[in-house]
Amino acid sequence: MARTRDIRTNQLDVACDICGRTLLRGEHPEHYLAGGERKTVCDLCITRAQHEGWIRESGADDLELRHPRHEGRGFIERFRGRRDRAAARQEVAEESAVVYEAPPEPAPRREREREPAPRPEPVQAPRSASRHIRAVPTNAELKMQRALDVFNASDHTRTVGGVARSLGAPAVCVRPRPDRPAVVSITVMWELSWYRFEVDLSDEAGGVRRDAQGDELSELIPEEQVPNAAADERGALHLQINT
Incomplete structure (x- = not known):
């Protein structure tokens, strides 16, 4: 007689650190670094994570691969490697932040004097007042x-x-x-x-x-x-x- 086996999955419940939603089976989260901690982010919250300045973990790993650690290098090389990684992470955060353009500078005084002043628009009484209000x-x-x-x-x-x-x-x-x-x-x-x-x-x-x-x-x-x-x-x- 054949024996029945229980089929169990090893997948653990994973929740998004931004919206708190439990990810569905087959949904692959992204991992970010924020405040020295590893954060799990679902596909719907990636934009919010970028606006918060969180750094994608895969991007940080690529930066570290560019500067692999060697046991024989000295203190100065390790210091330069940390400085380069910090600068690269700062660039990633700046690219994901919202860029605001500065307002245009006012025209020189002579040019402003040449331009005619705009005419004030006549103020019209609301039509509804004359239609609704009667003696x-x-x-x-x-x-x-x-x-x-x-x-x-x-x-x-x-x-x-x-x-x-x-x-x-x-x-x-x-x-x-x-x-x-x-x-x-x-x-x-x-x-x-x-x-x-x-x-x-x-x-x-x-x-x-x-x-x-x-x-x-x-x-x-x-x-x-x-x-x-x-x-x-x-x-x-x-x-x-x-x-």
């Missing part, structure tokens, strides 16, 4: 009418029209808010549901905001339950102020 009416009726114009141009008319087809025509209360004169509150009410919308007349580009909704009319304050507008079949709202 807020001081009359309450004008405020309510403008708020309804903004509401009727929005998609909220679909909501009012859709609910009206199921629950019937709603009662509508339009009133400027006492604490925020530029804001108009629009409350659309049925017996089983109500919606409150707000329109900021100082920023009509912001459109209509749904402020709240509920199921019981008792949740509203008495002032909101006094209707002064109505809705048509499309969900558009119209003032009905008694004169």
Whole structure:
């Protein structure tokens, strides 16, 4: 009967000293020298190692092969060999570093005087300011009418029209808010549901905001339950102020 053998690999887990990632099987790391220590670097971090000024170990070995040690040479030859290796390693670090070019020197004074001074560009007011900001009416009726114009141009008319087809025509209360004169509150009410919308007349580009909704009319304050507008079949709202 044949015996089964366990197949084991002798490959140890190797991690990159920059990103900390464990290298995959078949991935060959590069070895660098930094601060007198041997560092392992994956293929993805080679550029970072060069920017840090680390020296590739293979490059350092090539430098040492150019100046092999001999047992019979004297102290001066060993000193020169160390100095040459240090200089070569410095050159490798300088080549891998980012080179920044110095800014050009200013032109002589006479040449600067000959050149005409650039004309300042005219400052233009932002177009959005003139388009979005409008004067807020001081009359309450004008405020309510403008708020309804903004509401009727929005998609909220679909909501009012859709609910009206199921629950019937709603009662509508339009009133400027006492604490925020530029804001108009629009409350659309049925017996089983109500919606409150707000329109900021100082920023009509912001459109209509749904402020709240509920199921019981008792949740509203008495002032909101006094209707002064109505809705048509499309969900558009119209003032009905008694004169």
